Amino acid sequence: PVLRFGFNNDLGFTNTVNTMQGFTSYKLVLEGDGYRFDGKTLPFDTVTKSYKVKQADGTLKSVSFEQKSTVHGPVLTLPDGKTTVALKVAGLDRPGVLEQYLEMGKARDWGAFEKALRKMQVVMFNIIYADRAGHILYL
Structure with missing residues (x-):
């Protein structure tokens, strides 16, 4: 029900699989x-x-x-x-994954994206981000 990979005129983000054992x-x-x-x-x-x-x-x-x-x-x-x-x-105690992805998808700048990331709900994936202002992230 939410985007896990997306872009708009201001930023883009995606995921890669985190090779940790998740259980x-x-x-x-x-x-x-x-x-x-x-x-x-x-x-x-x-x-x-x-x-x-x-x-x-x-x-x-x-x-x-x-x-x-x-x-x-x-x-x-x-x-x-x-x-x-x-x-x-890992992450079974974190019910806000979809909410975090929704907020990431609505972000229009680094501040809004970082605020969504601070929820720390997405534990199974690495997140890659870049925007027009020059911010680049691999988390």
Whole structure:
């Protein structure tokens, strides 16, 4: 819903892939209704979430599910059905990525662009910027 690469008469910006590993996975040892961590059994944090699925008649059906999390992050069961992992994902705690990109896209000068960057929401990409006033940035 927002531009990630753009230009106008005054400036331009783009992204390159940051080669950092954006996540760390932790194989969990399940015990009872929880998991082992630091020599203890801890309970999962559980929240009910939902998403909508478009039906053949065009209506939307809500599907609910429970999302478990650990101290590391969200929990997934791998396709083998036997291995459960928790993921610590860079930027998962930063819900303002789209807002930052929107503000970057609306910028008309370095000051406005820098203000958008200060939100520090885009952690997975390098940002390249240049403008007519001679500002050049690789972040």
